[in-house]
Amino acid sequence: MSENLLEVTGLQKHFPITKGLFKRQVGAVRAVDGIDLAVRAGETLGVVGESGCGKSTAGRLFTRILEPTGGRITFEGRDVSHLSTAALRPFRRDVQMIFQDPYSSLNPRHTVGSIISAPLQIQKIPTPQGTKKAVQELLELVGLNPEHYNRYPHEFSGGQRQRIGIARALALRPKLIVADEPVSALDVSIQAQVVNLLDDLQSEFDLTYVFIAHDLSVVRHISDRVAVMYLGKVVEIAERDALYASPRHPYTVALMSAVPVPDPSRRDRAQRNRVLLTGDVPSPINPPSGCRFRTRCWKAQEICATEEPPLVPRAGDPASHQTACHFPVVEGEAVQGRSPAGASA
Amino acid sequence: ACGGGSSDKNGSTTTTGKTAYNAATTSVVNPGTAKGGTLELWSAQDADSWDPVRGYYAFVWNLNRLYTRKLMDYAGAVGKDGLKLQPDLAAAEPEISADKKTYTFKLKPGIKFDDGTPITSKDIKYGVERVFAQDVVPGGPVYLIDLLDPKHEYKGPYKDTDPNKLGLKSVETPDDSTIVFKLAKQFADFPYLLAMPGAGPVPQKRDTGAQYGKKPASSGPYMIESYDPGKSVKWVRNPNWDQSTDTIRKALPDAINLTITTNADDLDSRLIAGTADLDVGQTGVQAAARAKILQDPNLRANADTPITGFIRYAAIGQKVAPFDNVECRKAVMYAADPTALQAARGGPVAGGDIGTNMLPPNIGGADPSYDPYGRAQGKPQVDKAKAALQACGKPTGFNTVIAVRNNKPAEIKTAEALQASLKTVGINAKIDQYDGAQIASVVGSPDNAHKKGYGIMIAGWGADWPSGTGYLQALVDGRFILPNGNFNLPEINDPAINGLFDQAAQETDLTKAYGLYNQINTKVMEGAYYLPFVFDKALNYRNPRLTNVYVHDAFGMVDFQALGVSAGK
Amino acid sequence: MSIDSLAGAARPAHQAGRPYLEIKDLMVRFETDDGIVKAVSDSSFAVDRGRTLGIVGESGSGKSVTSLAILGLHRTRSNAKVSGQIWLDNQELVTATDEQVRNLRGGKMSMIFQDPLSAMHPYFTVGSQIVEAYRVHNPKASKKEARTRAIDMLARVGIPQPERRFNDYAHQFSGGMRQRAMIAMALVNDPSLLIADEPTTALDVTVQAQILDLIRDLQEEFGSAVIMITHDLGVVAELADDVIVMYGGKIIERGPAHAVFEQPQHPYTWGLLGSMPRLDRDLRERLNPVKGSPPSLINLPSGCAFHPRCPYAGLNGDRSFTEVPVLRGGHHAAACHLSPEQRWELFQRDVAPNL
Amino acid sequence: MSIGPEATTEQLTSSDGAAREPGEKAIAGRSLKQIAWRRLKKDKVAMAGGVVVVFLTFIAVIAPLLTKWFGHPIDEFHIDKIDPTFGTPIGPWGGISSDFLLGVEPTSGRDVFSRIVYGAQTSLSVAFLSAFFSTLLGVLFGLSAGYLGGWVDSAISRVMDFLLAFPQLLFAIALVSVLPDTMFGLGDRWSRVGILVVVIGFFGWPYIGRIVRGQTLSLREREFVEASKSLGARSPRILFKELLPNLAAPILVYTTLIIPTNILTEAALSFLGVGIPPPWPSWGGMLSDAIATYQSDPMYMIVPGMMIFITVLAFNLFGDGLRDALDPKAR
Amino acid sequence: MLAYIIRRLLNAVLTLLVVTLVTFGIFFMVPKITGSDPALLYIGKTADAVSVEGIRTKLGLADPVIVQYGKFLKGLVVGRDYANGPDVTHCPAPCMGYSFKTDEEVTPKLLGDLPVTISLAIGAAVIWLIMGVGAGVISALRKGSLLDRAVMSTALAGVSMPIYFTALLSSAIFVYWLEWLPNPAYTPFTENPVQWASGLILPWITLAFLFAATYARLTRANMLETLGEDYIRTARAKGLRERSVISKHALRSGLTPIITIFGLDLGALLGGAILTETAFNLHGIGLQALTAIRGNDLPIIIGVTLIAAFFIVIINLIVDLLYGVIDPRVRLS
C-alpha cells in the first residue's frame, strides 16, 4: 500500500486524578498507555475493544483534541504531538472527527447551516459561491435535503443527525477522518445507511478512516486493517481477513467468540466453541503488571506477570500481523470451553 | 403640666393625692408611708452602666438615688420643689469662700457603706477622681474635670502615683469628715455637679475599674443584690443605711426588681394589666398603648404626660451659607409648620407642646409664653418667611442640607416634615442621614459640618442639671464650641451671650440668675439659631397600686426612690 | 410450542389449556401534551414455562412498554391507559386489583432492567435490596433466613465472595456484577416468569456473553418462562425459542426463532437482517439498509405503519396506504399485505442472496 | 443503545430528501422558542403573573402622571388628615377616600397612593437592574469556572460558597451605609438605587453563577464542544458561540426568579433603614414605618405589604411558568 | 475517615480566618471612609483629647490593620491584655475585645444573646421541617390533586411574603386582635420552659412559615424527581407495597438534598435572624449585629460574623459528614 498518513509511536495519555483543595495529584488514569501504529493513506483502520479500553482517547489523540502525555504523533511526516492551537490549524483541515452521539455532537442552538459552515468559518476557507451554497452541496452529498439549511438538530432523527455530523467533518475536505463509534447509537436499520454512506464517501473523496467501534461485525465490514485494544494498549493488529480468520491474541479470540450470531441453528455449536472470559476489565488506574490481559487469560503463566509482551509478528504470521502475547493462540487449538456459572478468577 | 403656665392644664391639680390624669405632675398620688412589698420596675432598655461615674441616662441617674448618696442631692418633692438641692452626705450647705472658688463640706456622722465601713471624705474624693479616668471608665459627664483640673493633668486614680491614689490636688481631705474643693474658676452651679452620681463616694478597695458597674458599693437605702446584664437587676435593703441620716429618701419597699424586656409593647401591656409597676425609661408608651390609655377614662386616670425637660429642635448652622444671614435663618423659623413637626414627634400628648423658645419649662425662670416667632398658633407663616427670604436676598429660595441621625425614627420624620414645609417657600433641603452613633464627629465636628454643608441639624437636648446654665451653656456659649463632640451646633459665639453666662456663674441669687437666663434666651431666639420643635413630653402609665407617685422635675419623670407599693395588692 | 394457536381464533375456554402467560389485544396509550402516544396496540402473544420469547424491534417500538404492562407498572402514577387481557397462570391481570398484581410482582413474575446502576437504590446495600425482595413475598422468613437466601442467590449468579459483596453498594460493583446482582434479586423468589428488558445492552460483548450464559443456565434450572427484550438480533438468536418483531407499537411478525431467522416473512424483518453485517457470513460489498427512519407513535403513518419505508408498498395498490394489516398466518405469522406467495418470491429474489 | 424517545416525536422526511410527501410539511419541527411560548401561553397562571408584572412596570413608568391625576405629591403633608392625639389618619381604613385612594400616612398625612406608585419605581428598578448585574457577573464567573476548570474553578467556586454562606444582609447594610450618598451626579435617590443595585447584585451573582457553572460543566462534556475544538475553534468562540446560546434558557429563567428575591431584599434593606433616602418612598421603608402604628392603623402596614406580596408573587408565578416552559425534561 | 474530619476541620479554621480577615478589613476601612473615630465612640458623649488618646493606645487603634488583626487572633486563642500605662485590663480567651459603644466584653455579651437566636432558629427549624417536608411529600404523592394545588399555592404565597410583613400581620392578628398569643419575648428555657415556648411561638411560626414554603416546594420537586428514578420502578417491580416504596426508597433519596439546604439555612439563621429578630424585637445575635453595624461597633460586628461563620462552617461540616453516612457513594469516594 501507499505510505503512512498518520504515525504514532509510544503514544500515552494519562488523566491525572486530583484530590482536595489544592488539586494534589494522587494518581492517573492511564487511558492510553503506549500504542504504536500507522495509518496508511486510503485505508480504513478499525479499532475495537471493550468499553473503557481507551479507544476514544486514542481517537482524540489522533485528532489532537487531546495533547498526548507521552509519545509522538506525526501526520504526513510532521510532528504534531505538542503543537499549539494556532499551529494546529492547518492540521485540523486534514484531520477531522465524527462523533458517537448524534445528539450531543450537534449544538442544539445552532442551525444545520451554521453547524456545517462552522469549519469553513473557523478555518477561514473562502467559498466562492457563498457559504450557503457550499453547505447545501454538503447536505446533498450526505443525503439530506438542502432545504433543511435553516433547521435545528432536534428536528432530525438520529441517522439524519449523524449525517449532519459527517457533512461537518467533510466540509474541510480532510484526508483523514477519525470516526468514534459513529453508528453505535443508531438502530440497526439506520446503522447500515450510515455505514454505506461512509463507504461511498471514502471512494469519492479518497478518504482515510480510523473507524472506532465495539461492534466486531461492523468493523469487519468496513475496515482494511483492524487493531484490537485492551486497557490502553494495542494487543493485536492485522489485515482484516487475517485477523478474523486466525486471531492470535487470546483476548481477540475471546472477543470474537463472544459476539452473538443471529442464526439460531448455529446456537449450540457456537456455544460449545465459546470462550467465556471471567471477570471484568481491570481499572486503568492500576493496570496489571506485565501483560495486561493476564488476569483474565486462561493461558497466562508466570512470565506474563513480569514481562510485557511486545507487539510483534508472531511465528508464522506476516509482518503485518502483530500480536502482543507470550503465548499466542495457534489455529485449531482447543480453547478453554464454557466456564461453569459462578466460577471466578 | 408643671407650673409654667403651659396650655394643657386639663389634669387635676388637687393635692389630695387622688388618682387622676396627669395628677402625678402636680401632686403626690396615693401618698403613704407604709413599708414593705416588692416594687416591680420594668424597662425596655438596660442601663448604660450602673457604675455611678459611667451612667448618663436620666433614668439611671434617677435609679442611682437608690444606692448612691452624694454630698448634695435633689429634694424628694413634687414640682419645682424637687429642683432644690439638699445636703445629703453633707451635714449642711457648703461653706463657700469669698472668691466663690472654694467649697468646704462637712460630712454627717454615722454614714456607712453597705459593708458597714464608714463613708469618709476620702471615699468621696476617690469617687470624684474616677471621673478623670475617662480611658477606663468613660461614659459619664466630665464637668468636674473642667472645673477642678482644666488641663486634665491628673489622669485618674488608675494611673495615680500617689500611694493612696488620692493625687488630685484640687480636692483636699484635711480629715475624714471634711472635704474641700478648689475650683479653677467661679461656678455658681457647682453643687449641681456634686449632685450627679459621678460625685458619689467609692471605696477604693472595692473599685474594680471598668467592672465596677457590676457590683457598685452602696451608700443608699438599697444595694444591688444581683445584676444580669440585659435581663434584670435586684435591689435589697442595705442594712447599714440609717434612715436618720437621710432626709431625702423614703425607702418604702423591701425589695426592688428591675426587669429588662426587649419588647416595649409587651411592657405596655404588662403595665396596663398591672403586672408591672412602672416603666423606668419614662419615655412614653408605644402608639398602641397610647390609644388604649387615652380612650379609656379608667386607664387615663393612671397616666401622666410630664415635661421631660428635653427640647427637640433644629440647629441652624450660621457658618453655612446662606444661613450666615439672619434673615435666611428667620425664613426657616417662619416657614416651618409647627403642627406638622409636632405630629412628627408624636403629637401634643406623646410628643410635646409646640416649642416656642429655647428654655424648657421645667428649668427655673423658663417662660413658654415667650414666642417671638408666633409658633404657638400652629401654622407656618409663609408670608413672613417669604419676606425674610426677600430680606436675605434669596427671594426664590435656596438649597440646603438637613442632617439627621439615622437611628432616630422620630427625628427622621421631623426632618421630612421640615423638608416638606421648607419646600413651600422654595427652600430645597436634602436630607442627609448619618450614623447616629457618630453624632460627636459628624455634626459635632464643625469642620465636618461645614464640609458637608449642613445648614440644618436636627437634635435634642436635655439639661444635665436644671438651671439655665445647665441647659443652655453647651448649646449657645461660644467658648463651648469644640472641634469634636460640639453641641453648639449653630456655632453661636456672641460676646454678649458669653458675658451673661459669666455673670450667671457668679450669681448665687436665683431670681437674678433667672433674669440673666431669660436675656440669653431672648438673644438666642432673636438670632434665629435654633428652631424649637417641641417641649418634649411623654405619656407614662403608673400602676394604681403604687404609692407616693409624683413627677420629679429634675429628671422629668417619676421619683423612683419615693415609690411604695400598697399592701393590699 | 403452540404459539400459533393464538392467532386470533378463539381458544377453548377450559383453563388448563391456557399458556402460562398469555397477552391478548394489549393496548397501551399515553396521553401527552403533544397528543396520544399509541405505544402498544393490539398485541397478542403467549409464553409457556421453560420457553424463551424474544422481542426485537427498533428503539421506541413499544418493547419496554409491553413488559411494564405485564408487570402492572403502568398502574402507579402514570398517564398510561392499558386495555386488553393479560393472563398469567390463569389469572387476569388487567382487571385484577392493585394488591393482587403487587403480590405477583417480584414473586411469580419479575423483571431485569437495562441499566442496573440506576435500577438499584444507591443508598442501600445490594444484599439488603435482595433481602427486601425476598421478605415482601416471604413475610414469615426471618432476617437471617432472608440473608442466607440472598447470599445463596448471589453465589448462584456467579458473584465471587458473596458474603462480602452482600454488604457492598451497587456503585462498588462492576457493570457485569451489577447485572448479576439484579438477576439475583429478580430470581430470589423463584419467579415463573422472568422479563429481561435489554439486560445486556449496557454491557461489553465479553460480559454480555457471561450474562446470556447465566440467564440460559438459570432458566434451565428454574424452568421459568422468559421474555427477552432486545434490539440485537444476535442475542435473540442465542436465547429465544420464539421471536416477536415489533414495529411502531405493533407486532409485525411472530414465530419460532429458526423460522423467523431463516424464512422471515415481513419486509421489515428482511430489512433488519439485511442491514446488519454478520461475522458468520462472507463479507458483502454493501449493506442493504432500510430506508427512512422509524415512525412517530403519535402520528403513525396510515395503513401499514411500515409503508413509508417499505420497498414493496406499491405492490398491492392502495392497501398498504389505507388498510392496517393484521397478523396472519399460523405458526409463523406476519402482518403484511403481501400474499405468502409474493413474499416467498420476493424473499428468494431480493433478500436471501444478500443475507 | 437507546435513543431517547424524542428521536421519534419530531419525525421528518426520509433520508433522501426528494421523497418528501406533501403532508409532511405540516409536522415540520418547531424551534425551542416556539415550543416554550406555546407552553407558556397555555399556562394561565403564569400568564396572569406576567400580565401583573407588565402592569406594575407600566405603573412604575407612569408614576409621575398617576400622581398628578389621582394623587398628591409624595412629599406633601396633609396634617389636617391626621388625628393630632394619636397621629393616625382620620376616618376609617387608614383614611381611604376618593381624594386619597389608599389613605394617608400616619403622622404626616402624605398620600399613600402616590408613595406606593413611586415605591414601585424604586422596587422594580432596583430589582431589575440588580438582577441584570447578578446575571452579568454570574454568567461571567460561572462560565469561566465551568469551562476553564482547574484552579480557576476552585477559586471561583470557593468565592461563591463563601458569599452564599455569608451573613449577606449584614454586609449589605454595612456597605450601603458606607458608600457615598450621591455619585455621578445622579441625585440622592438614583445614587442610592445604584448602590442598592450594586450591593444586591453583588450578593446575588453566586446564585446564577452556580447554575451557569453546573450547566457549563455538563455542556463542556457534550461532544459538540469537542467537535468545535477539533475544527480549531478558540476558547472565546466555544464560550460565546457554542456554550452561551445553550445557557440562555436557564439564565433567563433564573434571572426572572431572582427578581422577586431582589424585591424582597430591597424591601428588607429599606425596612432596616438603609434604603432610599427620604422623602422618596419605598415599600420596605413604609412597612418599617408602619411598625409604630400597625395596631392603630393597620391599613398603612397592609397596603405596602400587599404590594410587595403581589409583586413578588407575580414574578414568582411568571418565573415558575417560564421555567416549566423552558424545561427540556418536560418536553 | 478521621483524616477526612481533620482535614475538614482545618479547612473550617481556614474559612473562619478568611471570614474574620475580610470582616476585619472591611470594617477597619469603614471609619477611614466615613471619617468616624472608634475612640470617640468608645468614650461616649463627652471627650477631651487626652482621654481619646488614652483610649486609642489602650485599644491599639493606631496600629496598622494587620497588627490589630494579629492581636485579635491572639486574644481569641490565649486571651489578651489591654494596657494603657499602668492600667491593665485582662480579657480572657476567647477574647473578642470590648464593645466600642458600651465597653462590654464582647464574648459574654454575644454568648448571652446566643440562646435567643438559637431558641428562635431551632424552634422554627423543627416546625418548618415537619410542616414543609410533610406538605412537600404529600403534594408530590398527590401530584395534580386539589390538595397538591392548595399546598403549592400556599407555599408560593409563603415565599412571596416578606418576613417582616408576616411578622407584623401575625402579631396584629394573634396578639392584638384575637389576643391568643402573648407578645413575643424571650424567657430562658431553664427558667420556665412553658413561657419560653409561648413567648417564641409567634416568631417560630412566622419564620417557619417562610421556610416551610420553600421546603415544601423543594421537597415536592425532589420527590417527584426521585419517584421517576429507575430504582423506584425496581422497588415496585419487586412487589413492595406502595407505602414502603415511598417511605423506604423514595423518601431516603428524595430528602437527602434537603439536608444540604437545611444546613445552609440553619447555619445562616444561627448567625442571626436579623429580620425576624428586628420585627419581633427579640434581642438575639441578629439584632445585636444590626445595632453594631449601625453604630460601627467593630468588635461586636467581628464577633457576630465570627459566630455566624462558625455556625455555617460547623453545620456544613456536619452536613457533609451526615451525607457520608446517608449516601454511600459519597462515603467511599
Ligand SMILES: Nc1ncnc2c1ncn2[C@@H]1O[C@H](COP(=O)(O)OP(=O)(O)OP(=O)(O)O)[C@@H](O)[C@H]1O
Ligand atoms: N477526561 C478524562 N479524565 C479522566 N479520565 C478519562 C477522561 N477521558 C477518559 N477517561 C478514562 O480513560 C479510560 C478510557 O476512556 P475512553 O473514553 O478512551 O474509552 P473507550 O474505549 O472509548 O470506551 P467506550 O467504548 O465506553 O467509549 C476510561 O477509564 C475513562 O474513564
Ligand SMILES: Nc1ncnc2c1ncn2[C@@H]1O[C@H](COP(=O)(O)OP(=O)(O)OP(=O)(O)O)[C@@H](O)[C@H]1O
Ligand atoms: N410514560 C410515557 N409517557 C409517554 N410516552 C411514553 C411513556 N413511556 C413510553 N412512551 C413512549 O412509548 C413508546 C414506546 O416506548 P418503549 O420504551 O416501549 O420503547 P422500546 O421499544 O423499549 O425502545 P428502546 O429500545 O429505546 O428501549 C416510545 O415512543 C415512548 O416515547
Ligand SMILES: [Mg+2]
Ligand atoms: Mg468511547
Ligand SMILES: [Mg+2]
Ligand atoms: Mg426499552
Ligand code: NI
Ligand atoms: Ni449497542
